[in-house]
Amino acid sequence: MSIEIVAKALKELGHPTRLAVYKQVMKAGPKGVAVGKLGDNIGIPNSTLSHHISSMITAGLITQHREGRVLYCIANYEMRENVLNFLQQECCIDSTF
Incomplete structure (x- = not known):
């Protein structure tokens, strides 16, 4: 996954309202949540x-x-996993501990 794709995803999640929407969509599971219910919940x-x-x-x-x-x-769970993996893939690789 390219850094540009990850940056775009993180940029969108950096807005409080979009993050709240995303959390609601993630909670709904693979069946999703109706847009009207999202608006009501948020x-x-x-x-x-x-x-x-x-x-x-x-x-x-x-x-x-x-x-x-x-x-x-x-929710696009594959995208979520790709972003998380991108952030973790080189964690502590240069660590001198």
Whole structure:
């Protein structure tokens, strides 16, 4: 995974509202959470929520799918693992302990 992709993901998660949304999506598991429920849980207007979701989709952190009239957000767990692995892969490699 490139440093640019990881930086984009971390940038998006660096915003308090997006981090709160991401946490809710992660808690929902592989079935995801309805966008309307996200807005209710976090207490932000749908237009604002849509903007934040769009940013996280672009960064590859979440995906969406529609079931009838309900739009769901689903965490991209592979991306989460890739970002975490990127941060840990060289941990303490130059340590002189």
